[in-house]
Amino acid sequence: MELVSDNNTGYVPLYRQIKRLITESLVSGEWAPGSPIPSEMELAQRYSVSQGTVRKAVSELASQKILVRHQGKGTFVASHSQESTKFPFLRITPDSGVVEEVDARLLDFWRIKLDDHSAGFLNVAEGSSGWLIRRILAPEGEESIYEEIRLPGSSFETIEESMIHDHQCMLYSMYESIFNVRIVYVEERVKAIIGEGEIVDRLGLLDGAPLLKVERVAYTYDDRPVELRRSYCNTTKHSYRNKII
Amino acid sequence: MELVSDNNTGYVPLYRQIKRLITESLVSGEWAPGSPIPSEMELAQRYSVSQGTVRKAVSELASQKILVRHQGKGTFVASHSQESTKFPFLRITPDSGVVEEVDARLLDFWRIKLDDHSAGFLNVAEGSSGWLIRRILAPEGEESIYEEIRLPGSSFETIEESMIHDHQCMLYSMYESIFNVRIVYVEERVKAIIGEGEIVDRLGLLDGAPLLKVERVAYTYDDRPVELRRSYCNTTKHSYRNKII
DNA sequence: GAGTGGTCTAGACCACTCA
DNA sequence: GAGTGGTCTAGACCACTCA
DSSP states (O other): OOOOOOSSSOOOOHHHHHHHHHHHHHHHTSSOTTSBOOOHHHHHHHHTSOHHHHHHHHHHHHHTTSEEEETTTEEEEOOTTSGGGSSTTOOEEESSSOOOOEEEEEEEEEEEEOOHHHHHHHTSOTTOEEEEEEEEEEETTOOOEEEEEEEETTTOTTOOHHHHHHHTTOHHHHHHHHHOOOOOEEEEEEEEEEOOHHHHHHTTOOTTOEEEEEEEEEEEGGGEEEEEEEEEEOOSSEEEEEEEO | OOOOOOSSSOOOOHHHHHHHHHHHHHHHTSSOTTSEEOOHHHHHHHHTSOHHHHHHHHHHHHHTTSEEEETTTEEEEOOTTSGGGSSTTOOEEESSSOOOOEEEEEEEEEEEEOOHHHHHHHTSOTTOEEEEEEEEEEETTOOOEEEEEEEETTTOTTOOHHHHHHHTTOHHHHHHHHHOOOOOEEEEEEEEEEOOHHHHHHTTOOTTOEEEEEEEEEEEGGGEEEEEEEEEEOOSSEEEEEEEO
């Protein structure tokens, strides 16, 4: 769940214990994405600590974007369904301006057996059942990203093509609302490759065109990987942007 | 300096004002990188506020990695000279393992006039004087990055080749100690391109090899840009890594 | 005006470092 | 054991939201 007690003494501050209890309620689904959690005063009573200690726990969860605070209104479970967080992890942006709209065009959707490599990233057994989604993304209407998404069958047993259609480029919102799988953070590895075959065809490019390959593993609470995504991006008019602190 | 008062009322919390005062002392050089700032109690007295308010200001600066706290020892101005932060912004890592060592080989070092594009990024006048550093980086001894670094003359008037040699791949540490320019964060734009000419030659590749182009602008306190860097990376054995929350 | 999160204080005590 | 940052409390008051 959390690296809480690496020291020898086993000392764990109260607010870390509270943070853990709150996270457990999130994992269990007691508080669903988008809905408010109890007020700081109520939580203080519930856990028999001061408001300040609850605040510290909530602050850490807010800084991880797991909770969202709104002064005067309350504290909410973060959700990918909200307008403000429309493309929270999308780092590909047009060189001029920002992303307003992304169109998604589904190519196909299969049940697959997860190969060694993919199963490793998803932390499931090789050959276990999963899903493959292939699609084209078009930021600002420009079809510039070819994408393959692999999902473990265990977490997404009942997924159907209609669900993908209904949510288009809001897949993470669909994971949340239908499968109670909230994506909390992602890790990406980026390479430059030479495009060939179907991928360049789909993007309207010629064999040999350079592509940005982005391999993403998406994690839910507890650092559990639940999605593997490979994107191939035409970066002639787009860039992968990153701010590092 | 800081987006502190965007609201209509002009209300600025005390701890934000303290944060600003601390930042001013950092900009002025009152507290240099690597050295300790006064204790929380001393700062509380100095600014006539409670320890808690100082803590809140310091906490924000610590989360921005501008200050570093060490329990029992004190609070220090973050520095690129410390071992723990050896490659704070380097996102290129070998596919197997982590970066232990990066060799830097200087190609050349010139005084230049900054072109339109570069001057724009550095927020100085077109044609104003600057410096160009060209070099090859070799993570784990593998020469896989060609790099061009442009510096504004205004901040680095007295830079010399020997300084670059002495600091090798610790340039940001050199900026700090010699020019009192501490890099606080960087912004990068990444593209996939086809390599050609001198760049591929330098990396021991053939014309047409795919390269990851990373364009970086580095900022000091006050969001002031002070370095423009273009890197071209051979990503056959390396990846650009990124965690997004 | 009631309820929420946000700020600020004063004070107690704890964990850690270093001489 | 003195000094540092780290945690926790109880209480006051502020800014903001919403009915």
